Amino acid sequence: MDPGFDRSVFTRPTLEVARRLIGARLVREAAGHERREGRIVEVEAYIGEEDRASHARPGRTARNAVMYGPPGVAYVYLVYGMHDCLNVVTEPAGRPAAILIRGLEPIVGLAEMRRARLVRELSRRRLDETGRARVVARIARLDDARLAAGPGAVAAAFDIDRRATGTDLCDPDSDLRLEPPSIGDRSPVVRTTPRIGIAFAGSPWTTVPWRFVDVSSALHADPEA
DNA sequence: GCAAAGATTTGCT
DNA sequence: GCAAATCTTTGCC
Numbered sequence: 001m002d003p004g005f006d007r008s009v010f011t012r013p014t015l016e017v018a019r020r021l022i023g024a025r026l027v028r029e030a031a032g033h034e035r036r037e038g039r040i041v042e043v044e045a046y047i048g049e050e051d052r053a054s055h056a057r058p059g060r061t062a063r064n065a066v067m068y069g070p071p072g073v074a075y076v077y078l079v080y081g082m083h084d085c086l087n088v089v090t091e092p093a094g095r096p097a098a099i100l101i102r103g104l105e106p107i108v109g110l111a112e113m114r115r116a117r118l119v120r121e122l123s124r125r126r127l128d129e130t131g132r133a134r135v136v137a138r139i140a141r142l143d144d145a146r147l148a149a150g151p152g153a154v155a156a157a158f159d160i161d162r163r164a165t166g167t168d169l170c171d172p173d174s175d176l177r178l179e180p181p182s183i184g185d186r187s188p189v190v191r192t193t194p195r196i197g198i199a200f201a202g203s204p205w206t207t208v209p210w211r212f213v214d215v216s217s218a219l220h221a222d223p224e225a
Numbered sequence: 226g227c228a229a230a231g232a233t234t235t236g237c238t
Numbered sequence: 239g240c241a242a243a244t245c246t247t248t249g250c251c
Contacts, residue, residue: 044232053232055247063247081244083233100232125243138235152233197232 004172005179010071014090014097018045018212021088023188025179026104028158034112036158038104038148039185041217044195045210046087047097053201056096067096072170072178076155076162082124083152084161088169088178102196104148105217106157113147113157114139120156145218188214 021040028036046054055064066075075087075098087098118139148157169178192209
C-alpha cells in the first residue's frame with residue numbers, strides 16, 4: 001500500500017504547505033485506466049476571505065463551502081466556463097484556504113494522460129473533420145513535459161472534474177490522492193512569484209508572492225517561468 | 226430574474 | 239500579442 005500524505009501537514013499555515021507540496025506526487029488510479037502519477041512543480045495559495053483573489057472572498061457560498069471544511073480535501077471548480085482546476089483545502093476547518101495545483105511533471109502513465117487530454121478536448125468542442133484532425137495532431141505532438149502544464153491541463157490529464165470535490169486526498173485508498181516525494185527524487189528548487197490571472201484582485205493581492213515553482217523542473221526551464 | 230465577469234488555453238493576426 | 243470559446247457563480251435590480 002502506498003503511504004498516503006500526512007493530513008496534519010495541511011493544518012499548517014498555507015504558505016508553508018504550498019512549499020511542501022512542491023515535489024510531492026499526485027496519483028490517479030481510476031478503474032479501467034492506467035495508473036497516472038505526476039510530480040507537483042507549480043502551485044498557488046489562496047488564503048482567507050480577506051484574499052480578494054480567492055473564491056472565499058464573498059464569504060461562504062455553495063461553491064466554496066468545501067474550503068471551510070477539513071484540510072487535505074479536494075476543491076475542484078470550473079473556470080472560464082471550460083477548465084476544471086484542482087485545489088487542496090488547507091488550514092483547520094472554519095478558515096477558508098486552498099492551494100491550486102498549477103503544474104505537474106508527468107512521471108507514470110504518460111500515454112494515459114495524453115489520451116485523457118485528447119478525449120476531453122474532443123468532447124469539449126464541436127468540430128468538423130478538419131478541426132478534429134487538427135486537435136488529434138496537436139495533442140500527439142505535445143511534449144511529454146507539457147502534458148500537465150497549467151491548472152486546466154492538470155485536471156484534463158488526470159480526468160479530474162468538479163465531481164472530485166470532497167475527495168480525501170490523504171486517504172491511501174482514494175483513487176485520487178497525494179503522496180510524499182519518492183525516495184531518490186531530486187530536491188526541488190523553489191522560487192516564489194506573484195499569482196497568475198488575478199489582476200482583478202487589486203493591491204496587495206496581485207503582488208503577494210504566493211505562487212511556488214520548482215525552477216529545476218523541465219516545465220519551468222524557460223526564463224518566463 | 227438578469228447581467229457581468231472569471232484562479233485558462235489555444236489559435237490567429 | 240490579442241481575442242475567442244463557454245457557462246457557472248455572484249451581485250444587483
